[in-house]
Each structure stands twice: as structure tokens, then as C-alpha cells.
Amino acid sequence: MPRIAGQSGGDGVQAVLLALRILEAMAAQRGPVGITELATALGTTKSRIHRHLQTLLHQSYVARDGDTERYVIGPALVALSYQAAESVDLGSAARQAMVELRDALGHSTVVSRVEVAGLRVLSTVPGRAGIEISVKPGSLLSYRSSAQGKVALAFGPDSLRILAEKAKSEPLTPFTITDRTEWAAEIERVRTIGWAAAANEWVVGVNALAAPIFGPGGALAGTIGIVDWVRALPDPPAEQTVQQVVAAAHRISAALGHVAGAAPAHPRFDTAGALRAAPRQPEVA
Amino acid sequence: MPRIAGQSGGDGVQAVLLALRILEAMAAQRGPVGITELATALGTTKSRIHRHLQTLLHQSYVARDGDTERYVIGPALVALSYQAAESVDLGSAARQAMVELRDALGHSTVVSRVEVAGLRVLSTVPGRAGIEISVKPGSLLSYRSSAQGKVALAFGPDSLRILAEKAKSEPLTPFTITDRTEWAAEIERVRTIGWAAAANEWVVGVNALAAPIFGPGGALAGTIGIVDWVRALPDPPAEQTVQQVVAAAHRISAALGHVAGAAPAHPRFDTAGALRAAPRQPEVA
DNA sequence: CCCGCTGTTCTGTTTAGCGAAACGATTGCG
DNA sequence: CGCAATCGTTTCGCTAAACAGAACAGCGGG
Numbered sequence: 001m002p003r004i005a006g007q008s009g010g011d012g013v014q015a016v017l018l019a020l021r022i023l024e025a026m027a028a029q030r031g032p033v034g035i036t037e038l039a040t041a042l043g044t045t046k047s048r049i050h051r052h053l054q055t056l057l058h059q060s061y062v063a064r065d066g067d068t069e070r071y072v073i074g075p076a077l078v079a080l081s082y083q084a085a086e087s088v089d090l091g092s093a094a095r096q097a098m099v100e101l102r103d104a105l106g107h108s109t110v111v112s113r114v115e116v117a118g119l120r121v122l123s124t125v126p127g128r129a130g131i132e133i134s135v136k137p138g139s140l141l142s143y144r145s146s147a148q149g150k151v152a153l154a155f156g157p158d159s160l161r162i163l164a165e166k167a168k169s170e171p172l173t174p175f176t177i178t179d180r181t182e183w184a185a186e187i188e189r190v191r192t193i194g195w196a197a198a199a200n201e202w203v204v205g206v207n208a209l210a211a212p213i214f215g216p217g218g219a220l221a222g223t224i225g226i227v228d229w230v231r232a233l234p235d236p237p238a239e240q241t242v243q244q245v246v247a248a249a250h251r252i253s254a255a256l257g258h259v260a261g262a263a264p265a266h267p268r269f270d271t272a273g274a275l276r277a278a279p280r281q282p283e284v285a
Numbered sequence: 286m287p288r289i290a291g292q293s294g295g296d297g298v299q300a301v302l303l304a305l306r307i308l309e310a311m312a313a314q315r316g317p318v319g320i321t322e323l324a325t326a327l328g329t330t331k332s333r334i335h336r337h338l339q340t341l342l343h344q345s346y347v348a349r350d351g352d353t354e355r356y357v358i359g360p361a362l363v364a365l366s367y368q369a370a371e372s373v374d375l376g377s378a379a380r381q382a383m384v385e386l387r388d389a390l391g392h393s394t395v396v397s398r399v400e401v402a403g404l405r406v407l408s409t410v411p412g413r414a415g416i417e418i419s420v421k422p423g424s425l426l427s428y429r430s431s432a433q434g435k436v437a438l439a440f441g442p443d444s445l446r447i448l449a450e451k452a453k454s455e456p457l458t459p460f461t462i463t464d465r466t467e468w469a470a471e472i473e474r475v476r477t478i479g480w481a482a483a484a485n486e487w488v489v490g491v492n493a494l495a496a497p498i499f500g501p502g503g504a505l506a507g508t509i510g511i512v513d514w515v516r517a518l519p520d521p522p523a524e525q526t527v528q529q530v531v532a533a534a535h536r537i538s539a540a541l542g543h544v545a546g547a548a549p550a551h552p553r554f555d556t557a558g559a560l561r562a563a564p565r566q567p568e569v570a
Numbered sequence: 571c572c573c574g575c576t577g578t579t580c581t582g583t584t585t586a587g588c589g590a591a592a593c594g595a596t597t598g599c600g
Numbered sequence: 601c602g603c604a605a606t607c608g609t610t611t612c613g614c615t616a617a618a619c620a621g622a623a624c625a626g627c628g629g630g
Contacts, residue, residue, distance in 0.1 A: 015300035590612100592609105598605080
């Protein structure tokens with residue numbers, strides 16, 4: 001073929017591209033789809049769609065609806081998805097973005113996941129300051145006195161707010177917000193602006209900044225945050241700094257399979273079984 | 286092209302087939318994969334794999350590991366999977382197999398899902414007998430006095446057995462098994478043969494036959510069973526009958542995305558919705 | 571009955587994807 | 601220190617493979 005043009009080969013193997021677009025379209029549209037419907041939606045011919053659907057049909061990536069004779073998502077795709085989801089976890093997906101964030105800003109970076117008792121620190125990247133503030137992986141951050149906690153309460157499921165209300169811990173510093181309505185206003189503010197800060201609320205002299213990470217389906221998967229002395233990370237933080245953290249959160253969300261649009265208010269998702277498994281559930285080893 | 290042969294075109298669009306096999310291989314193998322590794326595994330050339338990986342890379346269906354330069358499953362596949370899993374549920378996936386089973390045998394057919402309190406009947410297909418035994422969708426079957434319950438205890442997670450033991454209900458009929466060791470033996474027997482019967486244990490004069498349905502990942506998703514008078518459904522049941530029920534269960538499992546091999550010992554229990562997109566994994570340090 | 575709508579099958583044409591071999595860049599071993 | 605053996609990437613002419621378009625068949629409704 002005359003692959004003269006500068007750019008190397010358009011954008012890839014066409015047949016694969018079409019197959020992916022077909023699967024995406026079928027997944028997006030719940031329920032059965034017809035061939036002509038797909039053909040017009042994807043802007044191509046019926047015969048092309050038909051041939052590809054036959055292929056996907058043989059591989060069980062699509063199936064046919066019993067009653068109507070239209071096409072639906074097949075079991076093989078579900079099986080593939082299941083395995084795919086297992087091979088992506090927050091800790092490793094965040095790693096790259098964390099390092100980039102640290103390199104850009106110089107502060108310590110922390111990624112944590114939402115659990116019942118608080119926010120579990122999954123992994124950290126140490127900052128470049130002389131006197132280091134370190135948070136150990138595996139430790140818990142409280143909901144009431146950390147930027148991560150605010151983010152979790154603002155973007156997590158409703159059940160989280162109820163849990164956090166019951167377990168009202170002692171304020172760690174005089175700066176921890178204790179007033180009920182003031183706290184509610186703060187959470188609401190965090191939800192609006194999309195990030196949270198917590199100067200002096202955990203330890204006096206230390207500031208933190210956090211943003212939410214969403215998983216596929218738009219559920220809160222965890223938080224990413226930076227921690228440093230208030231001298232290095234002032235309150236309020238620089239606009240630039242906030243943007244960097246939020247951008248890192250977005251990148252990680254994307255890596256987890258979160259699609260940009262459509263962030264539901266409060267999805268049914270319940271944080272990876274952590275919440276669910278807790279109440280009773282004997283759970284023998 | 287000279288598509289002379291009778292059968293229509295081998296097995297489909299080759300490029301798509303390869304792309305799917307690549308994704309499957311990458312999903313199966315946890316962690317990063319190299320090009321040559323994939324090439325030898327799939328029995329093709331490096332350049333072919335490379336070209337396809339480039340395509341999948343542009344579409345974010347695969348990504349590159351930060352540290353090593355190998356390839357891993359990408360976010361787009363995770364997102365796709367998530368949507369795919371949502372569009373398949375036990376109730377609708379089972380419908381077709383249920384009707385086929387009823388047409389083949391004539392008995393009432395019931396599909397149920399495992400819940401904490403018992404087995405929730407999701408949908409039923411009435412039999413063809415004159416005097417009908419009907420089970421209402423939405424009702425609960427107990428663990429101790431139904432064929433479905435035996436199946437759930439035999440193939441479900443350990444926690445289920447503990448739960449069932451605590452909630453020891455009153456025997457519904459004189460035929461309900463009450464002896465502890467006898468019951469344990471019965472459960473073990475069910476696990477071995479792969480199906481369960483329960484003559485006169487729920488109502489005297491009624492027999493039931495059930496088999497397990499597995500979801501993707503090998504977790505118990507629910508049960509399918511047939512119910513009829515002992516006169517129509519004798520005890521022990523005919524070999525033929527058993528085969529049909531088990532076969533129907535297998536078909537439904539496949540439709541849910543269960544891959545034939547690899548049935549893990551005791552997968553995570555999940556009360557909310559048998560099918561779920563498998564979020565993060567614990568991994569705490 | 572005929573029209574408009576499905577999904578499916580059949581052509582010849584071409585192009586898009588292929589295999590083989592060469593290319594750099596690392597890594598490991600003597 | 602260089603040689604060997606990988607690795608991933610790139611190139612290029614060839615041909616099988618995918619394409620567009622039109623014709624076919626089954627349905628349902630006006």
C-alpha cells in the first residue's frame with residue numbers, strides 16, 4: 001500500500017477500530033441493537049457491520065437476543081471485563097501520577113482508599129523537603145481531620161457520612177472544625193470546588209490538599225493528596241498547586257477506567273467491599 | 286478474494302480475532318506482557334502483534350507500564366467491562382434457558398439468587414401440568430428445606446454455611462433432614478454430584494431439583510431448579526432429567542460470563558447483585 | 571399487493587494488513 | 601570490554617483479506 005504520508009498509518013488497524021467502536025456502542029446503549037442502527041450510528045455500511053458482528057458472535061463477544069433477533073453484549077466480554085478489572089488496582093495505577101506530582105511540586109504525595117474506619121493510605125512518595133513529613137502506607141486517616149477525609153465525605157456514598165457522624169472523634173488540634181453546621185458547609189464547599197484543604201487540622205503547622213479519584217461507573221475509588229509544612233504549602237494554596245493535584249486525580253481516574261462525563265451524585269457502588277464486609281459477616285479465613 | 290469454499294469465510298475478520306486474543310491473553314496473565322512473549326504465545330509474528338498493540342494503545346485499551354516498558358490492560362477495557370457487566374443480569378440471562386428447560390421437561394422452572402436470608406426467587410416459568418405448583422417471584426426459599434438451598438450451601442461461600450447454621454429453622458415436613466451429620470453428608474454429596482434434590486422436604490408430595498449457576502470469576506450467582514409433584518418428578522429423578530437441568534445451569538453460567546474451567550474454592554460473597562464489576566482489591570500493606 | 575423496512579449474501583476491486591528481514595537499544599555473560 | 605542474545609521497533613513489496621455496493625429475502629403495515 002502507498003503509505004507515503006508522513007503520519008504512520010492513520011491511526012491503526014481499521015478492522016480492530018471498528019470492532020471496538022461496535023462493542024462500545026453496544027455497551028453504551030443498553031439492550032438490543034440492530035445492524036442498520038449500528039451502521040448509521042458509526043457511519044459505515046451494513047455489510048461491514050454485519051461481517052464484524054458475525055466475528056464477534058462466533059467469539060461470544062456479542063450474542064443475539066432470544067425474542068427479538070437483535071444483538072446484545074455477549075458473555076465473553078463480561079468475562080474479559082471481570083479479569084480486566086482485577087488487573088487494575090488503585091495502588092499501582094496511581095504510582096506514575098504520584099511521582100509526576102511530586103516532581104512538579106516537591107511535596108509528599110499520598111494515595112488512600114476509602115474504608116469504614118477511615119482512609120487507608122495505600123502508597124506514598126516522599127517529598128523533596130529537608131525535614132520530611134512521612135505518612136506510613138497502611139495507616140488510617142480520620143474523616144474529620146484530614147483533607148482526604150473531607151473529600152471522601154463530599155464525594156463518597158451517603159452511608160459514609162452517616163458512619164462518620166457516629167464516630168465523632170476528638171479534635172486533634174484546636175483548628176479542627178467541630179461545629180456541626182460549619183462542617184456541613186465545608187463539605188458542601190468541597191463538593192462544589194472539587195478539592196479540599198486542611199491546614200493545621202491534623203497537626204499544627206502542617207497543611208494538606210486532596211482531590212477525589214473516581215473508578216469506573218463514577219464511584220469514589222480513593223483520594224490523592226499532598227502534605228507539607230504550611231510554610232511550603234500555604235493556606236489557601238496557590239491556584240497552580242490546586243490545578244496540579246486535581247489534574248493528577250483526573251489522570252488516575254482515567255487510568256482506572258473512569259469515563260470523563262457522567263459523574264453520578266451518589267452511585268450504588270460501595271467502596272470495594274470494605275464497607276460491606278465490615279458490619280457482621282463472619283468471614284472465615 | 287477467492288472465497289470459494291462452502292463455509293462462509295473461515296471464522297471471521299482476522300484482525301479482530303487477533304485483537305481479541307491479545308486482550309484475552311493480557312487479561313489472563315496478570316501484570317505486564319512483552320511483545321515477543323505475546324507473539325510466541327499466540328503463534329504469530331512480532332510485527333503483527335506490535336501493530337495491533339499500537340492500535341489498542343491509541344484507543345487506551347492497553348497501556349504501558351511505567352517502570353518496565355511492557356504492556357498492560359488499559360482503562361478503556363475496564364470502562365467497557367464495567368458497562369458490559371451492568372447490561373447482563375441473572376434474571377434476563379436465564380430467561381431463555383428456563384423456557385427451553387420447561388419445554389423439554391414440562392416442569393415449573395425457578396431461578397433464584399443467593400441472599401443472606403435465603404434464596405430469592407427471581408423469575409419463574411410455569412409448568413405444563415394441570416394442577417400447577419407456582420412459586421412467586423420475590424419469595425424466599427429456606428436453606429434447610431429446599432433443593433436450591435442445598436445447592437447454595439454446597440457451592441456458596443463458607444460464610445453461608447455459618448449463617449445457615451445459626452438460623453436453624455423448624456422442619457417444614459417430617460422428611461426435612463434434621464440430623465447434623467446427616468445434613469453435612471448430604472451437602473457434601475451435592476457438591477460432588479453437582480446437583481440436589483429435595484423430595485417432600487418443602488411440601489409433602491412435591492419434589493424439586495436444582496443446580497448451581499456461576500458468575501464470572503467462578504462465584505455462585507444463583508440456582509436454577511424445577512419443581513413438580515413427586516408423581517411427575519420421581520425421587521430419585523431420571524438421569525435424563527438431571528442432565529437437562531445441569532445443562533441449563535451451565536448455559537446460564539456461560540451467558541453470565543463464567544469460563545468453564547477454574548472454579549475457585551470459595552469466592553467472595555456478595556449480597557448486592559450477583560454480578561458486579563469487581564472493584565479494587567484489598568492489598569493493604 | 572406493494573412499499574419500506576429489516577438482516578443477509580453475493581460480487582469484483584483495492585487496500586489494508588501481513589511476513590520477513592533489518593535496525594537500534596539494552597541486557598547479560600564470559 | 602566487547603560479544604551475544606535478547607528486546608521492541610521499523611521498513612517494504614506482496615497478496616490475502618476486508619471493503620463498498622447492489623441484489624436478495626423475510627417481514628409488517630398501510
